[in-house]
Amino acid sequence: MNTIIVPALKIEQGPGRALFSFAIKGKEIQSIASISRVKRHEDELVGYQRPEVSNHINEIKRYLESENPMIPNALVIAFNSSVKFVPSDHNKSFGELVIPIIEGDDSKPGLIVDGQQRAAAMREADIDSFQMPVSAFITDDSQEQREQFILVNSTKPLPKGLIYELLPYTETKLASSLQKRRFPARILDELNHRKDSPFYQLIQTATNPSGLVKDNSILKLIEASLNEGALYNYRDAATGTGDIEAMIIVLCNFWGAVSDVFPEAWAKKPKESRLMHGAGMTALGQLMDEIFARYHIDQQKEGVSREQFKQDLEQMKPYCHWTNGTWNFGEDDKVKWNDLQNITKDIQKLTNHLLRKYRMEVWK
Amino acid sequence: MKFFFPDSHDYVDPSFNFETEKNNEHRVIQRDDKYAHELFSKPVYDGILVSKAIVDGVKGVQGRYSVAQRQRFFREGIYRFFRLPKHYLTMGDCGAFSYAKEYEPIYTVDEVNEFYSNSGFTYGISLDHIIFDFETPKKKVTGKQLEECLRRQEITLEKAEEFLIKNKDMSFAPYGVAHGWSPESYADSVIKLQKIGYDRIALGGMIPLKSSEILNVLKCINNIRNTKTQFHLLGVNRLEHIAEFSNYGVTSFDSTSPLMRGLKDDKKNYHTATEDYTAIGVPQVDANNNMRKLVASGSINQNEAFKLEKACLESLIGFEKGVVAKKEVLSALTEYEKLYNSKASRVDLMDKVLTDQPWKKCPCDVCKDIGIHVILKRAAARNRRRGFHNLYVAYEKLQSELNKMNQVK
Numbered sequence: 001m002n003t004i005i006v007p008a009l010k011i012e013q014g015p016g017r018a019l020f021s022f023a024i025k026g027k028e029i030q031s032i033a034s035i036s037r038v039k040r041h042e043d044e045l046v047g048y049q050r051p052e053v054s055n056h057i058n059e060i061k062r063y064l065e066s067e068n069p070m071i072p073n074a075l076v077i078a079f080n081s082s083v084k085f086v087p088s089d090h091n092k093s094f095g096e097l098v099i100p101i102i103e104g105d106d107s108k109p110g111l112i113v114d115g116q117q118r119a120a121a122m123r124e125a126d127i128d129s130f131q132m133p134v135s136a137f138i139t140d141d142s143q144e145q146r147e148q149f150i151l152v153n154s155t156k157p158l159p160k161g162l163i164y165e166l167l168p169y170t171e172t173k174l175a176s177s178l179q180k181r182r183f184p185a186r187i188l189d190e191l192n193h194r195k196d197s198p199f200y201q202l203i204q205t206a207t208n209p210s211g212l213v214k215d216n217s218i219l220k221l222i223e224a225s226l227n228e229g230a231l232y233n234y235r236d237a238a239t240g241t242g243d244i245e246a247m248i249i250v251l252c253n254f255w256g257a258v259s260d261v262f263p264e265a266w267a268k269k270p271k272e273s274r275l276m277h278g279a280g281m282t283a284l285g286q287l288m289d290e291i292f293a294r295y296h297i298d299q300q301k302e303g304v305s306r307e308q309f310k311q312d313l314e315q316m317k318p319y320c321h322w323t324n325g326t327w328n329f330g331e332d333d334k335v336k337w338n339d340l341q342n343i344t345k346d347i348q349k350l351t352n353h354l355l356r357k358y359r360m361e362v363w364k
Numbered sequence: 365m366k367f368f369f370p371d372s373h374d375y376v377d378p379s380f381n382f383e384t385e386k387n388n389e390h391r392v393i394q395r396d397d398k399y400a401h402e403l404f405s406k407p408v409y410d411g412i413l414v415s416k417a418i419v420d421g422v423k424g425v426q427g428r429y430s431v432a433q434r435q436r437f438f439r440e441g442i443y444r445f446f447r448l449p450k451h452y453l454t455m456g457d458c459g460a461f462s463y464a465k466e467y468e469p470i471y472t473v474d475e476v477n478e479f480y481s482n483s484g485f486t487y488g489i490s491l492d493h494i495i496f497d498f499e500t501p502k503k504k505v506t507g508k509q510l511e512e513c514l515r516r517q518e519i520t521l522e523k524a525e526e527f528l529i530k531n532k533d534m535s536f537a538p539y540g541v542a543h544g545w546s547p548e549s550y551a552d553s554v555i556k557l558q559k560i561g562y563d564r565i566a567l568g569g570m571i572p573l574k575s576s577e578i579l580n581v582l583k584c585i586n587n588i589r590n591t592k593t594q595f596h597l598l599g600v601n602r603l604e605h606i607a608e609f610s611n612y613g614v615t616s617f618d619s620t621s622p623l624m625r626g627l628k629d630d631k632k633n634y635h636t637a638t639e640d641y642t643a644i645g646v647p648q649v650d651a652n653n654n655m656r657k658l659v660a661s662g663s664i665n666q667n668e669a670f671k672l673e674k675a676c677l678e679s680l681i682g683f684e685k686g687v688v689a690k691k692e693v694l695s696a697l698t699e700y701e702k703l704y705n706s707k708a709s710r711v712d713l714m715d716k717v718l719t720d721q722p723w724k725k726c727p728c729d730v731c732k733d734i735g736i737h738v739i740l741k742r743a744a745a746r747n748r749r750r751g752f753h754n755l756y757v758a759y760e761k762l763q764s765e766l767n768k769m770n771q772v773k
Contacts, residue, residue, distance in 0.1 A: 037662055037665070037666070038662060039661070039662025039663075040662065047662075050660070051650075051656075051659045051660055051666045052650070052666055052670075053650065054649070054650035054651075055650070058386075176389050179389070180389075224430075224431070224432040225432075226392075227392050227393075227395070227432065228395075228430075228432035228433055228435070228436045229432065229435075229436065232392075232395070237390060237392070237396065238390065239390065240389070240390035282431075286431065286432065286435050289432070289435065289436070289439070290435065290439055293439050293440075347431065348421075348431060351431055351435065355435055355438070356478075359438070359482070
């Protein structure tokens with residue numbers, strides 16, 4: 001029988017509980033381990049793994065094929081007792097794992113307990129010598145495998161906010177959902193930490209818990225403007241980034257003007273000011289794009305000044321009720337200032353209201 | 365005779381790679397995408413029709429547009445937003461189907477006017493309320509049913525009157541809408557609309573009608589219509605009757621049917637001038653809902669499915685290049701089909717389309733660009749392009765019908 005022999009480290013974690021740590025070529029994984037898919041076999045539950053997720057696999061594959069990939073966390077494989085550890089003469093913790101190779105579809109000595117998407121990505125990826133770390137244990141008991149599977153897969157995901165705050169300080173290829181947010185997160189970071197920014201230390205993040213505006217509200221408005229509004233003008237379609245300085249200027253000019261025109265509502269807790277609330281931020285973000293479009297005609301490349309923004313915002317004052325009074329959204333639709341919620345319906349109403357008034361009363 | 369295409373975010377990503385099945389990762393939806401009028405080197409419609417309900421959503425339910433997209437739509441107007449050359453026509457309507465179940469229309473005339481004006485439409489259709497019933501010789505509309513029809517007709521006419529009065533200050537040309545439940549009631553609506561002052565009238569609620577019923581309505585209306593009255597048929601696509609429609613004063617119509625059949629029709633989803641074909645199903649194991657369920661429940665083996673899916677794609681691409689025989693392609697397709705389709709096999713239909721290879725003969729830009737992929741039933745990148753191809757075919761048919769008419773004259 002063919003075998004793979006790999007140098008391995010035996011780690012004893014308790015009486016009779018031994019882990020084996022070793023590395024193996026990514027492409028060889030499929031000849032020593034398979035996946036135990038969950039299904040019912042005559043009403044009995046067999047296996048435990050969910051289906052492969054192609055999107056996820058493709059993301060990992062993309063990363064594996066990038067310039068200098070690294071995957072530090074090990075696959076977890078449960079071997080059956082056909083796999084043997086042979087300790088070296090001098091030290092019982094070092095030795096070799098002898099793993100029988102089974103080609104084709106017959107049952108392999110190992111089952112992947114954790115890392116099936118990574119394993120699949122390595123199977124598909126165009127890589128040659130990538131070595132993958134593996135943690136393995138030997139058992140013939142499927143219950144033990146299932147327990148380990150649940151244990152390694154019930155960790156709590158990181159809070160999104162922390163990830164967003166770390167994002168701007170990364171350069172490597174990331175999962176595309178995160179990659180898309182990296183540039184907006186960088187803009188947010190600048191807004192929050194430049195002394196001349198109207199948002200200086202006002203945005204609530206993991207390291208700035210006393211901030212007033214939620215990071216997500218700001219990210220959303222940056223993303224909307226990058227795709228549909230003012231910031232799009234400075235975007236580089238090839239890389240998904242762009243002229244960040246020009247973007248910061250637009251944002252600072254507009255939000256600076258907002259703080260000038262609505263001083264009573266600026267830098268307050270969202271409870272005291274609907275302007276600092278998700279709904280207010282989103283709707284004003286749209287108004288920024290709208291005002292920008294009025295001044296920024298395609299041929300002329302210069303931006304829009306704080307004064308210009310201010311002028312237009314001044315005329316919007318009578319229709320705004322950030323800290324008291326009632327929003328007048330229509331004849332039968334009046335909403336008390338603090339009844340406005342950060343939900344799609346209310347955001348839409350507020351946005352429609354502001355932009356309609358702007359178009360009718362200011363732009364004309 | 366003008367053909368309008370009702371849009372509901374129908375665009376495709378031009379950067380989609382059919383070999384790797386990937387989009388450009390920095391693509392911005394809609395802005396970096398292409399509409400049918402951008403994809404083809406010659407027009408496949410004379411104009412587009414956009415509904416308020418599609419852009420705005422209906423009562424708390426979000427429409428097809430994101431908030432930011434909708435605002436840009438209003439800011440830029442329909443021509444810039446759609447990157448639509450000025451020689452195309454544009455028509456706005458309310459999307460009455462989406463609120464047909466309500467007691468009354470959910471918009472006011474002012475809201476509708478604002479929508480048409482802000483968007484910069486060429487034509488705007490007055491606010492209407494759909495009538496669902498239609499009389500047949502066997503089934504008369506009476507009692508409560510008749511009352512409801514009358515009520516809805518009344519609302520539609522009232523709104524049309526208000527709409528026309530307020531149109532003086534508007535930048536678009538108005539259409540009144542006629543609804544009815546019989547040829548005579550349609551004629552009543554038309555008489556009243558003409559009296560109000562309309563010379564452009566849209567005929568609504570005809571989508572479910574048989575062609576003969578539509579012709580009966582038109583015949584009846586023809587007796588009372590003013591010579592300068594022009595009709596638009598809402599949602600009707602019966603190209604074989606174009607000449608008759610035209611004789612009865614129809615000057616335009618709109619329909620999504622060619623596109624929708626490309627996406628959804630079970631059998632006839634790739635059209636040509638002479639014959640309709642069935643697209644070849646190669647569902648995505650990980651994105652097709654049906655496949656996903658089969659995999660998640662463990663009733664089919666995912667690896668097996670992936671393998672068969674891949675084999676199908678590879679053999680189809682090989683077939684296109686002339687290195688794989690039809691027999692092999694069909695055997696790969698039937699192998700895979702067994703996994704997801706327990707009903708009757710479609711192998712004969714697939715054989716037929718692979719034998720005829722209609723996409724090779726088609727001169728349209730989509731077929732020239734993506735070849736055999738146009739005939740694969742598999743996710744939006746291919747299905748919507750096939751829908752666009754069908755639009756191309758439909759528009760060509762329309763043009764040749766119109767040419768025939770001109771020759772007769």
